[in-house]
Amino acid sequence: MADPLIDFKKVGEAKLEILFWDVYKSELYTLDGVYQQDVFPQALKVHYLRNIKAKDLVERTEEEWQKLGVNSQISAPWIKQLSTMWPNIKKGDELLILVNKSGDSDFYFNQQSIGAIKDSEFGSSFLRIWLDEKSSYPDLQKQLIGEKK
Template sequence: MPSTTRPLRLRRVHPAAAFLLAVTVAAWWPATVQATTPEPTARAALQDKQVLGNSRLRVWGFEVYDASLWASPGFDAKGYEQHRFGLELNYLRSFKGRDIAERSMDEMRGIAAITPEQATRWLAAMSALFPDVQRGDRITGVHVPGSGARFYLNGRLRGELADEDFSRLFFGIWLSPKTSQPAMRATLIQAAAAAPRTP
């Protein structure tokens, strides 16, 4: 899929703009999520957040991306799904969007059981949302409690997946105690762990 900054609205895809996407995924999101309008930029979506931690992912000696956790003071990593926060990945290598989606699904399966229906739906949605990336591209995911996950490419809205279960497991790739990268998790949340909890 070519890299583009034009937003994809997966809950309401305009048929003239993305007919195939509408046919495959537009009707799959639960009706219980809260419908809210996504902010057009990552800056707007995270306007009251600050960077709590940074970490670099290396796999077999290759540098993959730099990750930054954006959240409010008092962020509780043990209950991360209850907070609005952002996870920004600054890519250091080129990757196909489909490969990012498939790797994300593998990591999510390591955190919790996923039904075949969820796997089919989520993989299709991620494949549509995640573009091919080049070195220097940034994908920012924003977790919105009660709504789901929103994604931004180089700061501009790419689309959303309005499914709380997906959002919890997706961001669990970095924040769950079951993550495959515990050292990265520890680095990302270190400032939050040191900060006093807000009442």
């Protein structure tokens, strides 16, 4: 399979550490290597540094959306789709979301396509978990968008 990031340039990268645990490394990509909010295509690659159950990943996504004020009536169908799409994560696995120009989102697990969500609101809402100024990890957000090394 062709690399979905072949035409992309890295904007920034960050590592999430909670207490003593390394959780993941993340990388943000755009076509020109510059981040502009809600200007697509954008891709976010997450390289996991520990095992995480799919159920826990979905629950955490839902919690983050609640913190960001994403309407639960809008996100409920997305949660259902993610619950059937995402696998259990083992240390070393990668998840990639690619939000295309029209806002549709494709997911890849270890470079293999695992599904898509054809809803232009989803991609922006999903990326907000990492890229919004009100994200749970502001230092990580700044590193990903290229504002902080």
